[in-house]
Amino acid sequence: xxxxxxxxxxxxFVAPLMIFIALFTYIPILASINLSxxxxxxxTPDMPFVGFRNYEQLLASRDLWNSLWVTxxxxxxxxxxxxxxxxxxxxxxxxxSMHVRLLRGALFLPSVTSTVSIAVxxxxxxxxxxxxxxxxxxxxxxxxxxxxxxxxxxxxVLIFVNTWKQIGYDIVIYIxxxxxxxxxxxxxxxxxxxxxxxxxxxxxxxxxxxxTYFLLVISVIEAFxxxxxxxxxxxxxxxxxTDMLVNLLxxxxxxxxxxxxxxxxxxxxxxxxxxLAILKSRIIGRKVHYEA
Amino acid sequence: xxxxxxxxxxxxxxxxxxxxxxxxxSIWMSFxxxxxxxxxxxxxxxxxxxxxxxxxxxxxxxxxxxxxxxxVTLIGITFATMAAYAFARYSFRGGNFLFAATVAxxxxxxxxSLIPNYLTLAKVGLLDSYAGLILPAISNGFAAFFLRxxxxxxxxxxxxxxxxxxATSLQVLWRIIxxxxxPAIASMALYIFITEWNNYIWPLVAxxxxxxxxxxxxxxxxxxxxxxxxxxxxxxxxxASTITILPVLLGFLLVERxxxxxxxxxxxx
Numbered sequence: 001x002x003x004x005x006x007x008x009x010x011x012x013f014v015a016p017l018m019i020f021i022a023l024f025t026y027i028p029i030l031a032s033i034n035l036s037x038x039x040x041x042x043x044t045p046d047m048p049f050v051g052f053r054n055y056e057q058l059l060a061s062r063d064l065w066n067s068l069w070v071t072x073x074x075x076x077x078x079x080x081x082x083x084x085x086x087x088x089x090x091x092x093x094x095x096x097s098m099h100v101r102l103l104r105g106a107l108f109l110p111s112v113t114s115t116v117s118i119a120v121x122x123x124x125x126x127x128x129x130x131x132x133x134x135x136x137x138x139x140x141x142x143x144x145x146x147x148x149x150x151x152x153x154x155x156x157v158l159i160f161v162n163t164w165k166q167i168g169y170d171i172v173i174y175i176x177x178x179x180x181x182x183x184x185x186x187x188x189x190x191x192x193x194x195x196x197x198x199x200x201x202x203x204x205x206x207x208x209x210x211x212t213y214f215l216l217v218i219s220v221i222e223a224f225x226x227x228x229x230x231x232x233x234x235x236x237x238x239x240x241x242t243d244m245l246v247n248l249l250x251x252x253x254x255x256x257x258x259x260x261x262x263x264x265x266x267x268x269x270x271x272x273x274x275x276l277a278i279l280k281s282r283i284i285g286r287k288v289h290y291e292a
Numbered sequence: 293x294x295x296x297x298x299x300x301x302x303x304x305x306x307x308x309x310x311x312x313x314x315x316x317x318s319i320w321m322s323f324x325x326x327x328x329x330x331x332x333x334x335x336x337x338x339x340x341x342x343x344x345x346x347x348x349x350x351x352x353x354x355x356x357x358x359x360x361x362x363x364v365t366l367i368g369i370t371f372a373t374m375a376a377y378a379f380a381r382y383s384f385r386g387g388n389f390l391f392a393a394t395v396a397x398x399x400x401x402x403x404x405s406l407i408p409n410y411l412t413l414a415k416v417g418l419l420d421s422y423a424g425l426i427l428p429a430i431s432n433g434f435a436a437f438f439l440r441x442x443x444x445x446x447x448x449x450x451x452x453x454x455x456x457x458x459a460t461s462l463q464v465l466w467r468i469i470x471x472x473x474x475p476a477i478a479s480m481a482l483y484i485f486i487t488e489w490n491n492y493i494w495p496l497v498a499x500x501x502x503x504x505x506x507x508x509x510x511x512x513x514x515x516x517x518x519x520x521x522x523x524x525x526x527x528x529x530x531x532a533s534t535i536t537i538l539p540v541l542l543g544f545l546l547v548e549r550x551x552x553x554x555x556x557x558x559x560x561x
Contacts, residue, residue, distance in 0.1 A: 007384075009378075009382065009461050010378040010382035010384040010387065011378075011384065013374045013375060013377055013378035013382075013461075013465075014374070014375040014378045014379070014387075014390055016370075016371040016374065016375075017371040017372060017374065017375035017394070017431055017436055018375070018390055018393075018394075020371065020427075020430050020431035021393065021394060021397060021431045021433065023412075024405060024409055024427070024428045024430075024431060025397050025400060025405060025431065025433075026393070027408070028404065028405030028408035028409055028412075029400070029404055029405070031408035031411070031412075032404050032405070032407065032408055035407065035408070035411075097301075098301065099300060099301035099304040099305065100304065102304060102305065102308055103304045103305075103307060103308045105308075106307075106308030106309075106311055106312055107308070107311060109312065109315075109541075109544060110312075110315070112486050112540055112544055113315070113490075113537055113540060113541065114489070114490050114507070114508060114511075114533075114536045114537055114540065115490055115492060115508075116490075116492055116507075116508040116511050116512050116536065117315075117511060117533040117536045117537045118315075119512075120511060120512070120515045120529060120533050121314050121315055121318045121530070121533060122314060123515065124314075124318065124526055124529075124530075125314045127524075130330075130526065132313075132314060132317065164311075221399075221401070224401070225401055225402075225403060227403075227492070227493055228492045228493070231492070231493075231496075231512070232512050232515065232516075246403050246493070249403060249406070250406075250493070250496075250497075253406065253407050254410075254497050259407060259411075262407050263407055263408075266403060266404045266406065266407060267404070269401055269403060269404065270400070270401055270404045273399070273401045274399060274400070277399050
């Protein structure tokens with residue numbers, strides 16, 4: 001009896017977590033795949049099997065390709081911007097002093113703040129008639145810009161807001177990465193009379209490569225799942241210019257109640273992100289190994 | 293630490309304030325009357341807060357957010373710690389597989405479970421309830437993974453000594469592992485709380501009853517029901533926004549260092 005219990009102990013400890021992970025993460029993946037082959041709108045009593053029709057409809061729709069394009073654009077533009085800026089700022093903020101600590105705190109604050117609040121505040125900042133940005137432009141004698149109503153500008157506003165919110169996190173992670181670089185390397189470079197830029201490119205950048213890789217992975221995954229700022233600030237508009245993938249998923253699933261097509265989109269998003277993650281670990285994983 | 297350069301310190305302060313100026317300005321705006329704000333005059337009023345709390349139900353939303361985030365944190369950290377302990381200290385059949393399944397959740401986009409979770413909770417009648425908000429958020433693979441790494445760093449001889457004295461595994465967890473992992477548990481609890489506090493898409497789909505809105509939903513709705521630009525009652529919206537930010541802001545000021553340490557511990561190892 002005692003040995004039975006002892007053998008069971010670890011299972012009892014992991015059971016609660018595993019049950020919830022199974023119920024709300026893994027079973028839903030299977031359920032999504034199943035639903036993606038069916039037609040259902042919450043109301044009809046049965047959900048007939050329709051084969052690949054939902055996927056065909058999705059892939060034939062302009063909405064999907066627009067969303068893929070917009071989301072990719074968002075990721076490709078915002079991730080390098082975030083990481084590049086973050087590394088430069090972290091490189092300065094890595095030293096220890098009171099004012100550096102204050103600045104670090106200020107930069108980090110938005111990353112733990114409510115995204116809805118930030119989206120609302122920046123909706124005001126970029127609003128046409130009373131916003132902060134246009135007021136600022138006005139003092140230079142420039143005219144009002146319709147930031148969130150202009151299809152060419154709205155995505156840039158979202159990129160700006162997302163960068164503003166997330167950069168503090170990137171900076172904090174980069175600082176930790178920079179602190180792990182042995183001081184002797186910098187001292188040796190100083191003896192050799194290395195120029196600042198040169199030291200940055202030859203020592204700092206390669207040696208924080210593992211950190212960059214980590215941030216790259218999570219920020220790309222994040223970028224492909226951006227929803228809150230879209231939902232609050234633009235609802236995907238104007239004219240689909242900010243209609244990112246999760247926003248489209250929300251619209252199809254919870255506004256149009258097209259469960260089959262929504263699930264098909266969820267499955268595509270899943271394949272895309274897991275594929276990206278695998279691809280990156282193949283390509284960059286090797287490189288990190290070489291240089292670190 | 294080098295002595296402070298006052299010019300640099302001043303510049304840093306200005307840069308920090310400038311960076312945060314939209315939020316700082318929104319807080320300031322929340323104390324203005326609408327008329328004064330649109331007329332560009334200065335004033336001071338608490339009326340926006342009174343309206344947000346009274347007429348617009350934000351006291352209730354605050355309570356809901358506290359209940360939901362509090363319970364998610366409490367249950368989530370308990371389950372994560374228990375699992376982490378087993379993963380760190382026991383080798384058992386299927387243990388590696390279960391641990392891999394836990395870590396893999398970090399790579400799985402959470403939105404794939406949105407529709408199925410909605411349907412599941414609808415089926416058992418838990419939409420529009422606290423349970424419906426809480427249950428899907430309880431399992432936290434990252435916290436379990438992080439705590440497992442941390443617990444592995446605690447010398448095993450401590451466990452063994454306790455077992456010699458006749459302790460049970462539950463006592464070892466509670467008396468030795470938990471006290472020694474306190475910083476890690478605290479930063480993970482904070483991480484779970486903040487994530488749940490700011491959660492948006494799930495309460496957006498899972499809750500229709502106004503009495504169950506969390507702050508995030510209440511704020512988004514308040515902003516969206518405003519008829520159109522120009523007519524928006526910005527001071528009222530900003531008061532609601534400030535109520536939404538404030539609890540996390542205060543927590544942040546109290547525990548910034550723990551939070552930063554927790555986040556970096558997770559990333560750089």
